[in-house]
Amino acid sequence: MDEREHRLEHLSWPQVRDAVASDTAVILPIGAIEQHGPNLPIDTDAYLAMELAVAGAQDRRAVVAPPIIYGCRSRPQSGGGELFPGTLSLDGITFIQLVSDVLGGLLRHGFRKLLVFSWHMENRGFVYEAASRAVVPYPDAKLVVMEEPFDSLSDATMDKLFPNGFPGWPLEHAGMLETSLLLFLRPSVVGESPRSGDRLVTRPYDVLPERDQTAEQTGVLWDASGASAESGELAYGEIVAHLQSVADREFGDASA
Ligand SMILES: [Zn+2]
Numbered sequence: 001m002d003e004r005e006h007r008l009e010h011l012s013w014p015q016v017r018d019a020v021a022s023d024t025a026v027i028l029p030i031g032a033i034e035q036h037g038p039n040l041p042i043d044t045d046a047y048l049a050m051e052l053a054v055a056g057a058q059d060r061r062a063v064v065a066p067p068i069i070y071g072c073r074s075r076p077q078s079g080g081g082e083l084f085p086g087t088l089s090l091d092g093i094t095f096i097q098l099v100s101d102v103l104g105g106l107l108r109h110g111f112r113k114l115l116v117f118s119w120h121m122e123n124r125g126f127v128y129e130a131a132s133r134a135v136v137p138y139p140d141a142k143l144v145v146m147e148e149p150f151d152s153l154s155d156a157t158m159d160k161l162f163p164n165g166f167p168g169w170p171l172e173h174a175g176m177l178e179t180s181l182l183l184f185l186r187p188s189v190v191g192e193s194p195r196s197g198d199r200l201v202t203r204p205y206d207v208l209p210e211r212d213q214t215a216e217q218t219g220v221l222w223d224a225s226g227a228s229a230e231s232g233e234l235a236y237g238e239i240v241a242h243l244q245s246v247a248d249r250e251f252g253d254a255s256a
Helices: 013-021 044-057 092-108 126-135 155-161 176-185 229-251
Strands: 025-030 062-064 113-118 142-146
Touching: 025 044, 025 092, 025 229, 044 062, 044 113, 044 176, 044 229, 092 113, 092 126, 113 126, 113 229, 126 142, 142 229, 155 176, 155 229, 176 229
Parallel strands: 025 062, 025 113, 113 142
Antiparallel strands: none
16 A cells, blocks of 8 residues: 555545455544644644554555544643633534444444544543443444554653653643644644743642733743654654554454
């Protein structure tokens, strides 16, 4: 398969039928359209989900389904919240229904090896719920849910990405990892990173409704100023390898 053949939407229906017959795995990327500071575009999560999924499908009997680019509601303590211009989110109920419908369609057509690859913290739980609902009528299927693929990096890469200490994934939003990945994959869209992020004081609770929290904030929740294409390349390689190792373990020999 060349890269084009690893994209489900590029296939004709007889090719899809043949992909089902050969027990091809399907990766469904799910992202978000969410503010990512002044340095990154609002499609960062959607772009990374798709890019990493397509890379993961290479050299495997796998195709990538058309991505779901909208995600669940951004939260102030992990994504900046809904008040930043450009953040466009789905209500949780809509999201569950949408993801469940797409997975249900793939299962109805006969695919039995599905992997949901989400790159947006707030999608956690909702992706699992959607997958749980979709798979009910298909007990012979295997549906793998990867909700935090960024949490798979080696100690060496973590040390390189976060020489001043790791703030935890909720604050690593538009920070070192995502900025580094985009510097490696799509440098033309990366702007200058703030020297330090907002360094939000996290609370063990949330307050609703959201107030106007954006006036003094950059939308970067921690420092991104040390990001580099070199770190991005390292992280990219490990995340793709992790995705492929999960697929190999759960779906058996799927090399193509
Ligand atoms: Zn992100």
